[in-house]
Amino acid sequence: MKRFSFLAVTALLFSLAASAQVAPRRHDQARIRQGVRSGQLTRAEAVRVEAKQAQAAQARQGARADGIVTPDERKVVRREERQADRALYRQKHDGQTRIVR
Secondary structure, three states: OHHHHHHHHHHHHHHHHHHHOOOOOOHHHHHHHHHHHHOOOOHHHHHHHHHHHHHHHHHHHHHHOOOOOOHHHHHHHHHHHHHHHHHHHHHHOOOOOOOOO
């Protein structure tokens, strides 16, 4: 019984540590909404940026699928997230604006 509880706790802690290393990016959706509201993002730009965000989320989900996030998977997820963040920043600061009414 003692061994089972030790293994269960160890497995739980390991899975929590693995999932914590690839955390979801909740604030990005708010950044996109704010950009559309302020006119910094056109609707087409918002669609493209959301597609990049979805691609990063898909990479994150794929890395977590087997329960263990390897260092190589972590690199892929972080690269996807950085690319999505850069795309959002570039679109918000590219000078194209939408007239806000």
